[in-house]
Amino acid sequence: MFDVHQIDVSPWLLLTLVSVLLALWYVQDVIAAFRTPRLDPHPGLPDDGPLVTVIIPARNEATRIGACLEGLAQQSYRRFEVIVVDDDSHDGTADVVRTYTACLPSLTVLSSKTLPHDWAGKCWACWQGANHAHGAWLLFLDADVVPRPALIAALVERARAGRDMITLVPLIHLTSFAERLVLPPFIGLISAIYPFDRVNDPSSPLAFAIGQCIMMRRETYAAIGGHRAVRGSVLEDMDLARLVKQSGYALEAAHAPDLLEVRMYNGWSTLSEGLKKNAVAGYRSGGTRSGLMGLRLGLMATMPWNMLAARFALTLLSGDPALAQALALAGVALLLIGAICWGIVLRYRFRISPLWGVLYGVGTAVYFALAAQALRQIRSGKGVVWKGRMFLR
Known part of the structure; x- marks a missing residue:
């Protein structure tokens, strides 16, 4: 018979603490998503108010910008103008827009x-559009987003509540x-790094914006220097948000799945390019917090499998059979809890099957x-490519 008094307490305590911590993290992500x-x-959104200038930077978006413009044509709020800045496209984007x-x-x-040599392409396009705005x-929109009819009305309503910058x-x-x-893991990591309750808290220095949809008061844009102030940035949205908050203006970030839709990438090639570019810039922008949240996500993804691997290692080495069994049970339980919790988040956030x-x-x-490969490319001087342009930092 196995004598429980011979059990070494330390590995059991460590297993218990790690298991409880991981389970709490899985549940915490579900709660955070719903909050x-x-x-x-x-009903009751405004149909009249201030003039809104919609600025769309577009580089080789001939196949996708049509849905964006069709969505704008159906807006319930009618006091807006649209400026599309053709960013050196060679696929006939401007002709499609006309x-x-x-x-x-x-x-x-x-x-x-x-x-200009010291400008990023998107910043340069947005800056030119802003200079022609009335x-x-x-309202800065990416060319691949699809606005729903109430988008501008909902943004104007929030603007009337005293916001200076709103990002959706x-x-x-x-x-x-x-x-x-x-x-999903990439978006989950971003959500963990930048929880919106802290982003929207004026007393917190945490700032976030997503370039797919940013609306900013014209006076605020001018006061912080607009895109000129972040002209060389790959993450111009995040840098603008940081400037807005540091300058004491009111920033609000929210999810808006019924106001705006997008398909960010169309398969592996564009996805890998885009995530490499964002991974490098995001790591440098998020700093220590990015590293800590990345470590948290890595532990949540790998630790249950490590427990199962440790179980087999103990069995092969004729180690403690009770501990081996406990490792197996903990690993399987955590895999199940993680799959359920992540499935709930995926269903809520992306409206896809929770089985994913x-x-x-x-x-x-x-x-x-992908992120590690991007960092290696940057450090070796090769850089990463996005939409035909090379980013070396």
Whole structure:
């Protein structure tokens, strides 16, 4: 018979603490997802108010910008103008945009001037659009987003509540296997690094914005220097948010799955390029917090498998059989808890089957591999490529 008095307390205590901690983290992510601030359409949204200038930087978006413009044409709030800045496209983007002048009479197409050497392309396009704007509010949208009819009305309502900058996270459509595998852990990591309750707290220095949808008071944009102040940044959205908050202006971030939709990437090639670019810039922007949250996600994804591996190692080495059995039970239990919790988050956040939660840990490993590859490319001087442009830092 096995004598319980011979058990070494330390590995059992460590196993218990790690198991409880991981289980709490899984549940914590579910709670955080459901508590994230949301902006939803509802009856009574304004149909009149300040002029809003919608600015869309577009580089080779001929196949996707149409859905964005169609969504703008259906807005319930009608006091807005649209400026599309053609950022040196070679796929006929400007020609496609001009076909929408009938349904968007306020539409203007600008051809971007030569990109200055110290500017990032998107910043340069947004800056030129802002300089041609007439609105009291500037709404920057990516060319691949699809606005729902109540988007501008809901933003104007929040602006009237005293906000200076509002950023909305759209519903992200995950279509291919690669997108469903890798994007959820990436978005989950961003959500952990930048919890919106702290982002929206004026007393917290934490700032966040997503370039897919940013609306800013024109006076605020001018006061912080606009895109000129962040002209060389790959994460211009985050840097703008940081400037807004540091300057004492009111920042609000929210999820808006019923106001805005997007498919960020269209398969593995664009996904890997985009995540590499964001991984490098995001790590440098998030600093220590990025590292800690990355470590947390890594432990959640790998520790249950490590427990199962340790169980087999103990068995092969004729180690403590009770501890081996406990490791196996803890590993399986944590895999199950993690899959359930991640599945709930995926269903709520992306509206896909919760069964994808089973592969969340695998997706996490793939994302970290992409991030590591990007860092190696940057350090070796090769840089990372996005939309035909090289980023070396």
